[in-house]
Amino acid sequence: MGGVGAGDALAGEFEAQRGRLVGVAHRMLGSRADAEDAVQEAWLRLARQDPGTIDNLAGWLTTVVGRVCIDVLRSRRARPEASYDDRLPELVVTEDDGTAPEEDALLAESVGLALLVVLDTLGPSERLAFVLHDMFAVPFAEIGEIIGRSTDSTKMLASRARRKVRGTHRPSDERRRQRAVVDAFLAAARGGDFEGLLRVLDPEVTWRSYSARGVVDRVGAAEVAVRVQRGVRAVVTARPALVNGESGLVVWAASGRLLGVMACTVVDGRIVEILSVNDPRRLASIDLPARPE
Template sequence: MTDPVAEAFEAQRDRLRAVAHRMLGSHADAEDVVQEAWLRLVRQDAATIDNLAGWLTTVVGRLSLDVLRSRRARPESSYDDRLPELVVTVDDGPTPEDDVALADSVGLALLVVLDSLGPSERLAFVLHDLFAVPFDEIGRILGRSTDATKMLASRARAKVRAGERPAAVGREQREVVRAFLAAARLGDFEELLRVLDPEVRLTVDTPGGVVVVLGATEVAGGARSRSAGAVRGRAVLVDGLPGFLAWREDGTPLSVLAFTIGDGRITAIAAVADPVRLAAMDLPAMPG
């Protein structure tokens, strides 16, 4: 005999998984959240639920919000999902079109923008703009008024739109990246803090998963150690963002960095340091 509650949940599972994945950016975390939602449904008297889809969306939203907030409290946590495939090309320096051209590839830039949203902003944006959940329902999840929730979504929407078509790499962006790399080599902590946004986000793809570090002090503190082992490097473009490719002494790639810059400071750094993934990437040759 079939269980009508289980059947109703299974009919919602794919949508709930999609909501959780957009919120969390991790398939494993999304699966955990959906499974917890099922366990809570089992403990609930189904007769008291008027709108099962809405009830489940609320539960998944609240659980996802808890995960996002815990990440902020413990940013050095690993995720199963890797950064997306990156296109790395040699950066030959500024061109006359730099001030007016737009980057063709924006996948990484969009990822960085979404990951940079605060937990409440991300929830409001994802649930309303991507899944059409009414603002009053989102407000109940967040414990905020409908108007305050609309403001959160509006702010998040503006950030996402600003990141959809980032300007091509210009001279100022290159100077900021060069200043960061020089300060990292010298261990100049004060200079690192000068070029890093206070809320900078570093995302590193390592052999053990993706590690996230938040805040200028934390990123600056580890910058020198992360640059150790590099004997050669060159400026590159990574999905249209200013970047840097470093090699070890034996000629194997050490890391690829991509920088997002706003108002003259680095707001986000995405790095690939997994040797297996680096070996599989189509990278420019090490200069002779």
């Protein structure tokens, strides 16, 4: 098969696989932009390949994207001078009114902050084995061919990764408890209730804030509580949201201007970590729920 028609057919088959490939790369790399780049590289390699030599296009593309992702992860590790500490995780923000569509909840969960943090502790091959098998049901034999390991060795990699990841999934009843903690946090902040804030903040809570001036880290319940009280003096509208699967808020000024997004990680009834974004440039890149009227 050759000519323009064959090229169009191949492009169509590739587009049919794009969504799945981006999903694989996103979970591997933690960035939508990097994922798109990895999938584009797969397309470029496919365009140079004789289609007649490919028996299973889906498998071939998965292999290419997997290897590209492994190369990217290894490159990051090989350049310790290039810090990723200030890199803002890709944020998926959905409404948290108890009626969010199931696919929105699954999307938020699949790229949740907790999961991305755990995945970052895995080695590149370990990460690929877990993502491909547990999230995309790719057989261990095929994964082994991608990473150059035996089937049994690949199973061990995935098992080790699974043990590290276990516990990041949050059942709905736990999410409701987390939301109650975040609601109590917001109520205490609005009421200027310093003691109320201390009750819902872990003593060692950390708050990472992404602003136009850079990244600021605050540690400790008292310091965070004081800063929160200062931040809510203005008249604002806060709307509950799921931010990468964590209970959070989207905040607007009375004028309608978007002020920020906040995600709270709750453990044992207290907030242990807060991530907030008020940098206009970063906020502009996030797909947000509509402002309440």
